[in-house]
Amino acid sequence: MISTPLDDLDRAILKLLKKDARLTIAEISNQLKKPESTVHFRIKKLQERGVIEKYTIILGEPIRPRELALVVLEVDKPIIEDFLDRYMEYVTKTLSGFPEVLFVAKSGKEKIVALVGGEDRDKLLKFIEENIESIPTLRSVQVLPISEIKKGDEISGFLAEV
Template identity: 30%
Template sequence: MEKTVDLDEIDRKILRELRRDGRLSNAGLAEKVGLSASPCWNRVRRLEEQGVIEGYTVLLNQQALGVPDTVMIEVTLDRHDDDTFARFGQALADMPEVLEAYLLTGEYDYLIKVAVAGTAGYEEFLRRKLYKLPGLRHSRSTFVLRRLKQAHSPEP
């Protein structure tokens, strides 16, 4: 289990600002949190080294990329051994349509979030990719009508 890092209020301000805008310059960040540039940079580096900041990324617009629809798929596997989970999980990780995949407790083994182009794109994903994976016993799908909230990390 990973160790929890103690954060003071300035650390939390830094994280909130970077969460809003990961491209914020160090000078801009320092101004927003009330520090000079050097101490701000040192704090950001420390947060990175401690693993609080895991990385920086860009968010892409699904609509602009031609895959405007999101489908949530619940999957049950026919076997529950380590090899089946490993192979199925790796296959999901290799599919570009899969945005997120979670191993679950409960009735279903996985929850998979995919980006597709309408029902035709979804059918193609099912037939050409998901249904060809060994070990899949059952799936249930739901199209997302609207995203109400999107966060990529918790509020610090």
């Protein structure tokens, strides 16, 4: 968490930059009706504090995956407990190597959650079947196709590989 709280001006600057990271200091200054020197100083401080880590792009509709699914994998608990961490690392690394896998996270000791994207539902499900469900020693694979995103639809454009 942030060691120094953000004030209203910091939040306003961040809100504008989240919408469009290409905004110039002059444009931000005009929109917020604050001097350019103040905006410049604040952005510099936000960067120094690690609040702004980097500026990036979000890929648009033509290049985003058209279909998404959350995939929850549960691994079989090995006889030797020490192998579980290594196997979880192996599975997460394997999943991370596929461009179709947009996000991978461990959940607890034995579960992995992945966000997977594809051109269409058939290709997405085929990819999951051939590349994820075939990973050895999985206890279960739950595929949750995403039918409608209510918030954060640009996340796939942010995570997608080109």
